[in-house]
Amino acid sequence: MFILPDLPYAYDALEPTVSAKTFTFHHDKHHKAYVDVTNTLVAELGLEGKTMEEVTLFAAGDKSKKKLFNNAAQSWNHAFFWDAMIPSYAAPEGELKAAIDAAFGDIAACKEKFVAEGVGHFGSGWVWLAAKKDGSLVITSTHDGENLLDQPDLTPLLVCDLWEHAYYLDHQNNRKGFLEAWFDTVANWSLAASQLSAAKGAGAVWAYPAPQ
Template identity: 55%
Template sequence: MFVLPDLPYPHDALAPFVSGETLRTHHGKHHKTYVEKTNELAAQAGLAGRPLEDVVREAYKRGDKGLFNNAAQAWNHAFFWQCMRPPGGAAPSGDLIRAIDESFDGIEALKEAFVEEGFGHFASGWVWIVMGSEGLKVISTHDADDTLVREGLFPLLVCDLWEHAYYLDYKNDRKAFLERWFDNVANWDFAAAQLAASDGQGDAFRYPPPEKDAPSSGPEDRPRA
């Protein structure tokens, strides 16, 4: 079964740009619920024990919207936690800043494209920086949709556009959330590692593998995936 991954930082580490209250609710309630529902639906679909990436793709291929929505949201959130770090981290450098300069003519142009795409996205979803065949680009996806089911796109960074990601801190001001998120907590070291992985250098992000269930009862019982 899948477990809820721990945050890579304390709940209050991103304040004041993302509050501890938001993270406790977002991670401990929203993400937790997606993981629990994924375990339930994956078992029903005969996919228990498979990596989450496989579950997302198989649910999409089968048209199993309930499983896809929950599994993709579980994956998206785990990726999203890695896309943030406490304020004051390193700016883009090396191959990443060169890719940004080639595709956007600088970090400020990338920020403008990112904020515009995210702010203009109707209703819930995600705004991504991805590597494609023509270099870096910014896209948004609706609801649970993600890059795992989109050929030729490799995710570097994502920000959550669902209201539960920002409403406690910013009310309905999604644009301010995106601007402050990009400037202060975007994890460019993680984006650089993803960029390298897109070129075969190092490992890309993967959701923690499913754990075996606890033994039922008796010394002879074996855990089941």
């Protein structure tokens, strides 16, 4: 059975960018519902013991398993999203900063492209900063519950949630303002650096907690 991971910080730790009220609904209700449905479907299909990554990829390859995919992928996306934020913001440095500069020019240009990708994404989904196997960086977005697990050439470094429930209580319909504040105040560049190293073969990539 998959668990609902605890937030890696207090509910109010990311205010005002993300409020405790938003986390109460987003983590405790939305994310929990995805995990609960995933567990129910996993049991029905005899998939106990598989990782969340394995369940998601299994469902992604079978159109008849759309409900399982939506819930497993959203379980994974949200858990990664919580870890992609941090209360004690620190700017990227070292190898990660060099990769950002090489891909975008500088961190300001990276932010501009990240925000533009998120603002320009129609409907619900996710905006990602990802690394290719050669360490070069790209920014992309996915719809609804889709993620990058089925794209083996890409390793996610960071992700921001574009579903309205992620920001509406705090920023109303100002998705751009939310993305700008998110990038400037809570993006976890330490996680991004670790993921970049993993993409290049040094260390393990982030994974959802193993089933219990």
